[in-house]
Amino acid sequence: MPLSDAEKTDIVKTAHMLADAARVATLEHFRSEELTAENKVTTHFDPVTIADRAAEKQMREILAKRRPSDSILGEEYGATTGTSGLTWVLDPIDGTRGYMSGSPTWGVLISIADASGPIFGIIDQPYIAERFWGGFGDAGVAGPMGRKALKTRGPRGLSDAVLYTTFPEVGSPEEGAAFVKVKARSRLTRYGLDCYAYAMVAAGQVDLVIEAGLQPYDIHAPIAVIEAAGGIVTNWQGGKAHEGGRVLAAANREIHAEALAVLNS
Secondary structure (H helix, E strand, O other): OOHHHHHHHHHHHHHHHHHHHHHHHHHHHOOOOOOOOOEEOOOOHHHHHEEHHHHHHHHHHHHHHOOOOEEEEEEEEEEEEOOOEEEEEEEEEEEEEHHHHHOOOEEEEEEEOOOEEEEEEEEOOOOOOOOEEEEEOEEEEOOEEEEOOOOOOOOHHHHHOOOEEEOOOOOOOHOOOOOOOHHOOOEEEHHHHHHHHHHHOOOOOOOOEEEEEEOOOOOOHHHHHHOOOOOOEEOOOOOOOOOEEEEEEOOHHHHHHHHHHHHHO
């Protein structure tokens, strides 16, 4: 059943309330000398901090009061099943490595999805007080430079493209080799922004983001924001990306098609 205007308004209001709460929780510990990180896995360094857990806990408390029938999928506390057919997908700190090293390129990811995928999302950078949102026919940003609509870049050839990924190795050796093929044809390649690179696609600053090994909570909000701003996000086969894995985010369909062809060549 389509959502009513009142329901959409409530979703947007709730999403911004979650982002406001997460700002407070994450900034309380950012650049603190007492901040420590635990490693969640044994195969590589996958850190979690007190701020990750505190931010998600506060967002869940808000949802329990405002939207108790919705499901929740969060990075730190897993899945909670609801009855509404809608699911909030939460990543309290996307880019914990950046967070724990004092870099302001991490972010809070908040989205809500129906059976088809994300329908509204927020990428929030608390330290510089910059928030990107998208869905329900609206895409915007508010921050140090004011408030304005989001719009992705227009078509251009891959040879003129700005390309981002978080880790130079991208993923497996096979995935890294595929990325290098796109990198070799791009004008400029940069690394390390985590979710902020996706925000820059929506803001018209970046043409492409290519990553692998993502979880649903890593990509739901970026999908909503980028698509609302005029871009496209798929997996490396051109299908839906909201389950994570290998992701290609592009400013427009033309450069997406060119990059996809190179990735799979």
